[in-house]
Amino acid sequence: MLIINCPLCGPRDHAEFTYVGDATKNRPKNGDSSNDNAWYDFVYLRDNPKGLHEELWQHSFGCRCFVKVLRNTLTHEIIATGMPKDNLILKEKGLELNV
Amino acid sequence: MTEVNTSKNSLRRQSGLAHVINYGQFGNVTLNGPSLFICERHPLTILQLDTNKSKTLTDISNLLNVEFPHTNTCNGDDKRRILWLGPNRWLIVEPEHECLQTLINNEFNSSEVFLTDLSHGKSTVRLRGRNARDVLMKGSGVDWHLNSFGADYCAHTKLFDLAATVDCRDIDVFDIYIARGFAEDFWGTLVDAAAEFGYQVD
């Protein structure tokens, strides 16, 4: 089990959250002239790193906030959590990005 | 325990638990009597309030004369209670009497304050007694220890696999809010978990 520290509610079992996925994907601006590759990349392609992974969870049984989590996919260690706008990787810079 | 109420509809307002509650003492009740007391709080007015205008917030709390609580806490009493729900979102709970919604609507601009009536969407159960925390421990991974979850704390969590809001009214008194549709099942699970301690339903 993972214990995720919700920035608002505090540490909770991951069973209270719904996993959304890779938080580093940028959605192409809705307005922009359709760039197929950008959309293909956003919807389908993943870095799928073995090591640090910045991901989104929704605290669906709690405050319903979307929470950003920086987690090591090899050890499951959670390095940091924050709100969607936070850039955890920058925050934790100095961390080697592939463990 | 049922709240006093003056609502013209009270006679017809039927709780989601109307068909499951049996009053009396059950489970492993010892000579010192039951160590748990369970009852429904009904009918209640439960109003969700959204606003990101702090000024407005102060005005409303003056109107309701209850402070809006900070993250993971609650303010007020059984007459009027406000729970923190999420960012800029609160739950106002009181025994049904006047129309709280109109009260607020008349005072404030609907583009600044967003109200959602959830009075009928939630069932409320009060769990009281020296083993109350032991029952909560069976259903949720929140740290229910008095030092981390004392009076006026609230938690939105997964309790016996249901989305629940737990409000610590007092050291061993808890109000639990769950979705009305699951009320009957939740009640069954709760009393089953309470049986080993012996409980009384009033």
Added chain:
Amino acid sequence: MFRFQSRQQQRLDDGGQINRLAPINFTFDGKKFIGFEGDTLASALLANGVRLVGRSFKYHRPRGIYSAGIEEPNALVALRSGDRHEPNTRATAIELFPGLEAKSQNRWPNLLLDYLQINNLLSPFLSAGFYYKTFMGLPGWHFYEYFIRKAAGMGDGTKFKDPDKYDKKHVHCDILIVGGGPTGISAAVTAGRAGARVILVDNHPKLGGQLNGERYFLDKKPAHHWVEQCVEELDGLENVTIATRTSAFGYYDSDVVNAIESVSDHLPEPLGYQCRQRLWQIRAKKVILATGATERPIVFSNNDRPGIMLASAARRYVNQYAVKPGKKAVIFTNNDDGYKTAFDLARSGIEVVAVVDSRKNIPEHFEKELNEKDIEVIASSVVIDTYGYFGLNSVKIGTLSHNGKTIESNPYIVSADLLAVSGGWSPNVHLYCHSGGKPVYNDSIEAFVPGELSQNGHSAGASRGSFSLTDCLQEGHNIANTMAEALDLEVAEQIIPETNENTIVPIEALWRVPGKGKKFVDLQDDVTESDITLAHREGYVSVEHLKRYTTLGMGTDQGKTSNLNGQAIMAQEKSEPIEKIGTTTFRPPYTPIALGPLAGRDIGLSYKHTRRSAMHNWHKQHGAIFVEAGQWLRPQYYLNEMEQPSKENMDKAISREVQTVRTSVGLVDVSTLGKIDIQGKDSAEFLNRVYTNGWTKLPIGKARYGIMLREDGLVFDDGTTSRLDECHYFMTTTTSNAAAVLSHMEYYLQVQWPKLDVKVTSVTEQWAAMALAGPKSRNVLSKLLPTINVDNESFPFMGVREVDIEGVPARIFRISFSGELSYEINVPADFGEFIWQRILEVGKAYSIRPYGTEAMGIMRIEKGHVAGPELDGRTTATDLGLQKLLSSKKDFIGSKMMHREGLKDENRPRLVGLVPVDKKSRVKSGAILVKDPTLAPPVPKLGHVSSSAYLSPTLGHPISLGFVSGNIIETTKKIWAVSPLHNESHELEITDPVFYDQKSERLHD
């Protein structure tokens, strides 16, 4: 003093931690015995002179009791009977309780005369992996398998439901201590005094661990005085919880440790309201692993006979249980531990024939006591072989050559009925490894010990290779203090008691004794030395290959006593250091755990919570037959009082309900539809982005139908949304997608478009919803709302009204799923049942009736409305004939990806109506559409039937919705529906999906 008389011929007259005043009756293989409170089944059997308790897995060799703990490989029994039957239970871990019933396993017809002992003779042909090399030809493996399976397996399963209850518990603490031996107790005292929130778990009925099995003195008093004194202090500390009979079985992520509390396994059956077992989910800031160590055997010929056991076990039987495991004992050891056993056995009046020590020099500090007790030590010698089929009767001893590879001089045989073996101790690093740690090899103790830390679980005492009692006590104290400091608690004092133990002389590794014969490495799975050498010869040399090829360590004991020996032998064969060979991965659980506690109370009808609408109980009382809709229960149809549930009555009820709606008026519970309240000044813009059609121009008081796509351009969900106010909307979703749609919208609002001022809230439970449908629905409504004008002009199609029905605030939407004039009435849930009944009363005049999901389903098919079977996550708006809802004037979710070539392909199956040519055949949904039903596979598939109405009471014949490849629709009007599963095929006519009221006139006036 009164002493109970019983045939416990091997019971010592005094000593031990058993209660001689509390005799307990039990049976083994039907024979009656008596033991004492404090016994395990194993100690009670030994007390009664029972040595043969089981048969081995593969060769069915007679086996006895090998250990005194959870590591037991041999003595597995079937405990209890009937619906409480528990196969493969370790006799050494069963607390004796009155009426205990145990049976031996894996033998037929009985323990003595077991036919499959033939395997023992065939063993030369049954070496490791033999089955990979044969049984390949016809009639195929499945044929041979039948017999092999019968021979394999251990105990029997059961057919009955478990009568016992199970429970779960979530706890938190600062410091979790696993293991209540000297280390754990010492740690608990220090941590407790420091004021930390402490939980101490131990799988035994009482604390003490190894101390209970030894004759240690602490501060000159027997060790149990110290234990009792500590327990008393700990019980007094409210910040300390002691959980006995609680076995920590796994160390998981985020420093979560799970344990099983055996609440009533030690009782004949649970007391009222008591559960059998409880699963603990322990969230700890820090963990102290004081899990001790396990003694291991030495591998020599016929080292598996009843009467052969671990040296420490023999010691524990005399010391803790006051049982003589034998009369004449030989001790075989490669370390000091064997001497402790020799002394304790001798002290208990067991004749110790000899201590066979593979080491050259005997530690001096033992000489005095050896002389006192007149025990002979045979140095640099080994046990070569043993004798006695059903139980040990003699032992063959020989001297090791200098290189240890051969036996010198002429061996000799001594008679003995007990052989106590010590091959050294292996720290229990299991939990440390679960936590992510990698063990490292320690030469001084010849075993793996914890290496670097992975999480916050620190090992202490024997579990990190510190075998001296003083070290254990000291380490427990130290680690607890270090942790207290880290937690900003004040450090506590504790005076470590002084012990009476001798200094320990390092072990000299001896893994296997040279020579021929069947030398067992893994006693439970009958893995022998030769299996391992064969594996090496054939190249299965990595530890995992070794394990999987020979099944080493794959039994219920997971190789607690065998893994290291096996790995060491492989290392010798490869002439590599053991370190390099490594260990197999330690997997949870540490000891096998029952499934019951993992499910807790979520069994039977509580498997998944049931969700009920506000009118549920009315439905129940009025003949509703319910159907699952996700977690919801919905009325499928209603039977009249006279009708019994049956296929015919079902059809009757459904047609009845459809006809009522089509000709008069009906009422259906639609509370399960998802309802979402949307507020905020950007709501219209937001809806514009989530829906494919336009929303900016929707006036207040109007509803609109819309579909949502996923980012990949396929249809996600559909429903209506109504504008209640300038910035206030009310959305409905399908029942199954209610939660998904809410999260979907929250995601875009919080993550993608945080600037939009929109608030969404689920109000599904707040509103009880019912659809009043049929040509007479307006009449009913107007009676219900005498003061309001509900005629077509003032309350038009897609109109929305907020009204008051007899004092109940209601929202009424003039929308229709059935295709009839229809009003969806929403009232606050507590009023649901009341309003529902009022409508039926008012509707009586028009012979109104409630209808269920079946009738609703038929009518939506008649009307060509899509639902679940069409919205299957693989269809585009165009597939569904909804292309007109795709706005080209704006961007919306999915608007980019929906243009990919595969999604625009002309040949994609598109929604059609289907009517059997004979106008009566019932076409199954799930039938496949083909050109010609007589074709042989593989048959080209042109589409499928998605939804079927076996009879449309309205049209008087069956109808279906389905999908047909675009190119076919153009060219053909007829097609075949085949269902090979039912040997059916029917010719169908392809029609428009809207069968009923194409112009939708009935909706509009």
Added chain:
Amino acid sequence: MAKYSIFNIIKNAFNEDKNWARAWRDPEPKKSYDVIIIGAGGHGLASAFYLAKNHGIRNIAVLEKGYLGGGNTGRNTTIVRSNYMLDENAHFYEKSLQLWEQLSSELNYNVMFSQRGVLNLAHTDSQIDAITRRGNTMRLNGIDAELLDEKQIRKLMPYLDFSNDVRFPIKGGLLQRRGGTARHDAVAWGLARAADSLGVDIIQNCEVIGFEETGNKITVVKTSRGNFNCGKVGFAVAGNTGHLASLINLKLPIESHVLQAFVSEPLKPMIDHVVTFGAGHFYISQSDKGGLVFGGDIDMYNSYAQKGNLPLIEEVVTAGLAMIPSLSRLRITRHWGGVMDMSMDGSPIIGKSPIDNLYLNCGWCYGGFKATPGSGWVFAHTIANDEPHSLNKGLNLERFKKGRMVDERGAGPFPNRH
């Protein structure tokens, strides 16, 4: 290669099994290989075997970072079936099933392929409709399938819960009799032995650490045991594909997720088929050793950790007891996790890649084990001919860009929902 047979077993028994030869060599790597397959799991070994056997290519290396068969091949729940609905999957998995039926004799190694039958339970009318559609499609594709009603299932599996206090009653099920189980390790070992005997170099403890490219071609594979020149390269490292691809800056529509499994203590025969629950994530079969093998769901979050995760085990067990209440007092001896390549539509990717001489065999989700021989068969063909076999045409990488997803569940581009 000394033939395995009952006679040889007896012969060898008389000299204490001293004459058995190594099952496969432990060769010193060569400087250069025509084809380098990365990953000595079932798929990699099968690919090498069929490259050598069907296409006459012999200068092949299979690189394995650990020990062969140590990945998902050695930790899956060993189920073999071909009960798929969509053509792209159905024909491929059926070919694979046909190869299974002769694999033991083809390899002269008993992989214990046991066609005991695989049953998928249905608990609602809509589930019945869904399995009906699937079963009918199978039959039209020439794949065996039977629709059973509650009575027939009761007869076949009396231990299922047919009582009244059950939350989701059993309404019917789809049975594929030709489906079943196989001994997973034996598959890897048998393929290794057979491939080795055809000259394939299986190089264990050899981790790939990078690639050298010229133009749009891989020229050198860098490993912990030195650099090898290569003609063509094939990835067969399901679970680790994402990581391996990152070494050559290739992004794929794949996420790694952990699938949980566990096994009970050995018991006398009690469950004779493979049964899948329809109202929760749970399936079960009994191994020949007697252990009940339980499979469930994935953890839902990206992971490369082959770890057990208890909350998920609890969920799976709860579903298990809902299906078979009498399991309650039986015990679990070990639970573990395997790392799955979860693709964006739940179907595998097997074919060419954007790099000229690199071929992909990945995205197997839970389908990997049953695909083993079929995967090797078509992958070998694809590598040998530089174009896909008709059976894996539809399972290409471009399908996502082109909007031709193969989505059996209709779950959309969410890897953890397939």
